[in-house]
Amino acid sequence: MATANTPEFNQVLYKPLAEIDPEVKNIIDKETWRQFTGLELIASENLTSQAAMEANGSILTNKYSEGLPGARYYGGNEYIDELEVLCRKRALQAFNLDPAKWGVNVQPYSGSTANFAALTALIQPQDRLMGLGLPDGGHLTHGYYTAKKKMTASSIYFQSFPYGISPDSNLIDYDGLASQAKIFKPKLIICGASAYPRDWDYARLKQIAEKEGAYLMADIAHTSGLIAAGELNNAFDYCDVVTTTTHKTLRGPRAGLIFFRTDLENAKDLEKRVNEAVFPACQGGPHNNTIAAIATALLQVSQPSWRAYAKQVIANAKALGEALVAKGYKLQTNGTDNHLVLWDLRPIGLTGSKVEKVCDLMGITINKNAVSGDSSAQVPGGIRLGTSALTSRNMKEDDIRVVAEFLHRAVQLSLLLQKEAGTKLLKDFVRVATTPEEGKEGYSKVKELRDEVRAFASKWPLPGVDVSTLKQPEGLVAH
Numbered sequence: 473m474a475t476a477n478t479p480e481f482n483q484v485l486y487k488p489l490a491e492i493d494p495e496v497k498n499i500i501d502k503e504t505w506r507q508f509t510g511l512e513l514i515a516s517e518n519l520t521s522q523a524a525m526e527a528n529g530s531i532l533t534n535k536y537s538e539g540l541p542g543a544r545y546y547g548g549n550e551y552i553d554e555l556e557v558l559c560r561k562r563a564l565q566a567f568n569l570d571p572a573k574w575g576v577n578v579q580p581y582s583g584s585t586a587n588f589a590a591l592t593a594l595i596q597p598q599d600r601l602m603g604l605g606l607p608d609g610g611h612l613t614h615g616y617y618t619a620k621k622k623m624t625a626s627s628i629y630f631q632s633f634p635y636g637i638s639p640d641s642n643l644i645d646y647d648g649l650a651s652q653a654k655i656f657k658p659k660l661i662i663c664g665a666s667a668y669p670r671d672w673d674y675a676r677l678k679q680i681a682e683k684e685g686a687y688l689m690a691d692i693a694h695t696s697g698l699i700a701a702g703e704l705n706n707a708f709d710y711c712d713v714v715t716t717t718t719h720k721t722l723r724g725p726r727a728g729l730i731f732f733r734t735d736l737e738n739a740k741d742l743e744k745r746v747n748e749a750v751f752p753a754c755q756g757g758p759h760n761n762t763i764a765a766i767a768t769a770l771l772q773v774s775q776p777s778w779r780a781y782a783k784q785v786i787a788n789a790k791a792l793g794e795a796l797v798a799k800g801y802k803l804q805t806n807g808t809d810n811h812l813v814l815w816d817l818r819p820i821g822l823t824g825s826k827v828e829k830v831c832d833l834m835g836i837t838i839n840k841n842a843v844s845g846d847s848s849a850q851v852p853g854g855i856r857l858g859t860s861a862l863t864s865r866n867m868k869e870d871d872i873r874v875v876a877e878f879l880h881r882a883v884q885l886s887l888l889l890q891k892e893a894g895t896k897l898l899k900d901f902v903r904v905a906t907t908p909e910e911g912k913e914g915y916s917k918v919k920e921l922r923d924e925v926r927a928f929a930s931k932w933p934l935p936g937v938d939v940s941t942l943k944q945p946e947g948l949v950a951h
Contacts, residue, residue, distance in 0.1 A: 501945035508934045508942060509926045510835035511875055515694065515812040515858025516666065517837075518723045519865065520765070521772065522936040528725045528765035538757040540747060552760050559763050562770035563729055566700050566722075567708060573735040574708070575743050577750050578727075578766060579758035583693045583717035586728030586750075587613040588625050590713050593732075593742070593749035594660050594687050597629050601660040602653060604644070605634030607842045609668035609814070611691060633658070642805045642844055643670055650680045657684060663707070664691035667841050667856050669789075669808035671705050678710035689713040693728075695810050697721030697860070700773050701782030704810060712736065713746070721785065721811055721860050724769025727762045784868060785811045788859035791869040795876035801883075804843050804854065811860050816843045818853040822886055826901050827855055830886045833905060834922035835929060836878060865932040878925055885921065889914040 474486040490497045512519070520528075532555070538545040541553035556578060563576045580586035595601065603614025603626075610616065612624045615632025622628045633656045635649040653661065661681045663672055674690065681688040690707035696716035698704045707714050714731040718724035732746045751757070772778060786809070793803055793813045804814040817824060824840030831838050843854035857879075859872065867875070886901075892912045893900040908915045933939060 498945055498947055502948055504934075504937055504942070505945055505948065506835070508937065508939055509929050510837055511878070511925060511929050512861035513836060513838045513857045513859075513875070515839075515856050515860070516717075516720050517858070518720055518860040519935045520719065520723055520725060520769065523772075524724055524765040524768045525936045527768045528761050530761050530764060532761040532764050533759075535760050536757045537760055538751060540751075555760065555764055555767065556758070559767035559770065562767050562774065563731070566770045566773040567696075567731070568700075569708060569731070573733060575732050575734045575746075577730045577732075577746055578763055579750050579755070580728035580730060581755055581759060581762075582726065583691070583715065583728045584613050585755055586715045586717075586730050587611075587691060589749040589754045590689060590715050590730050590746065591626060591630060591660070592753050593745035594689065594713060595630065598631055599660070600631045600633070600656060600658040601626070601662060602633050602635055602649070602656060602658045603662035604665050604668070605636050607846050608634075608637045608844055609665040610634065611664070611666045611693075614662045614664075614691065637668075637844055639844070644668075644672065646673060646676045646680070649677075650683075653680055653684045653686070658686050660687045660689060662689050662691060663711075664693065664695075666694060667812065667814055669793075669803075669805050669810060669812050669814050671809040672707070674705055674707050674710040687712045689715065691715050693717040694720055694812065697723060697773065697778075698782050698786065698810055701779040703779070703782045703786060712742075718766050718769060721782070722769060722773060723781075723860070723864065725762050725765035727759070727766055729766075781863065785860050785863045787869055788863050788867065788872045789813055791872045792857060792859060792876055795873050796879070799876075799880050801880075811858050813857045813859075814841065814843060814854055815857060816854045817883070818843070820883070820887065822883065822890065823898075824852045824855045825898055826890065827883055827886050829898070829902055830889065830905060830918065831879070831882050833918050834878075834882065835925045836875075836882065864935060867932065874928065878921070878928075881921055885914065885917050888917070 474483050535552055536546055537549045537552045541556050559578045560576050563578060564571050564574060601615050604610030606616045613626050615626045616623050617627040635652055636645055637643055638645045663677050678688055688711045690711040692699055692707050692714060693716050695704055698721050699706060712733050716729050719726045730746055732742055734743060789808045789811050793807050802816040802819050804816055828838055828840045838855050838857055840852050841854050841856035842852040846852050889901055889905050892904045892914045904912060904914050905918050
């Protein structure tokens with residue numbers, strides 16, 4: 473705390489956020505309240521632990537440490553080196569990897585940064601790569617482009633060609649990929665997805681990659697926590713490089729990891745290329761506070777209780793999918809193997825945008841998502857649901873069925889609102905959902921369901937927050 477000798481210009485350094493910046497404190501309080509009174513169903517989100525939050529908000533944020541342990545560009549990094557070495561060790565332990573065969577870089581700021589650094593390390597500009605197409609569940613960083621524009625760095629700096637899913641089963645078309653790769657001759661094949669509810673056949677992918685002399689890289693950002701638990705096929709058994717985020721099923725802070733094989737013929741060269749691709753090629757000094765939080769999260773992943781969590785995440789996703797199917801709805805691939813469910817709304821005449829908006833109004837957080845056959849990612853025909861965060865709030869199958877009922881009612885309410893709007897325009901849809909109009913009941917039904925959702929959600933704990941003392945903050949958005 474400040475002393476009598478602290479200059480006035482430094483006194484601000486010792487005062488709490490609520491006193492120094494009540495506006496930001498209020499925004500944080502409102503977000504805390506939103507998370508507590510809502511149901512988080514975005515598949516790429518989770519709730520990290522109190523311990524990870526403490527590490528992420530620690531004094532480590534003060535230290536700058538460009539470079540790697542033992543080879544920094546600044547002094548005073550002896551404890552930062554200790555931390556990063558520990559984080560690397562825990563990353564390998566979390567996935568049961570032999571340190572004689574695998575290395576890891578824990579510095580990437582995000583999954584997207586990790587992916588581009590991996591591409592920078594593995595291939596040269598304008599080399600060819602193949603990744604799952606975005607409309608079929610792939611990710612922007614896997615080479616996405618449209619007929620009119622190259623959308624991300626992975627398509628701007630490299631030549632990319634998407635593979636897809638079978639139109640009949642909506643499963644990965646491995647035979648089609650093999651045929652395409654034979655013609656396209658990629659130097660890199662990327663597997664992994666952001667909206668694919670089934671597991672991957674890494675052995676088949678390795679066979680295809682080897683035949684064409686390509687590297688095989690897995691982006692397991694969505695499924696890494698489930699793979700670490702041994703609940704899904706193991707990408708590390710077949711891939712040369714594996715990337716992941718740390719905040720989805722791994723339940724850590726927002727960052728990325730790059731794993732690389734060290735037992736290949738050119739292993740030392742690959743390790744050097746990956747490390748140099750992260751820094752200085754793609755980013756600056758690492759976020760040491762985040763690396764501390766990653767290390768803490770990975771320690772949790774290594775505990776026996778982690779597998780029970782991963783099993784429950786998958787069980788909850790299956791229960792959610794089965795409950796929706798029982799209501800007559802269509803799911804892409806007719807179910808799930810992992811934490812996510814992809815819900816096709818086109819058969820009932822709704823867009824994902826409208827259902828996302830209605831759910832937002834009542835505190836159910838989901839995201840609109842393309843389903844196979846969609847022509848526009850901006851007006852997609854489906855929504856993506858995930859169960860990692862609700863599982864982190866202690867919910868099990870019976871609780872998830874209650875959530876499924878809320879979702880069913882939200883969809884039926886969306887159909888009513890669309891009818892009352894009289895057009896298919898989103899702005900008219902939002903108007904009747906948020907404004908009382910004589911002779912229309914959609915607005916009152918939104919409010920009724922919102923109150924039910926909030927009452928249900930508020931029964932559950934929220935990691936890192938003492939909900940017993942939580943009070944509704946001022947300035948909440950009125951719907």
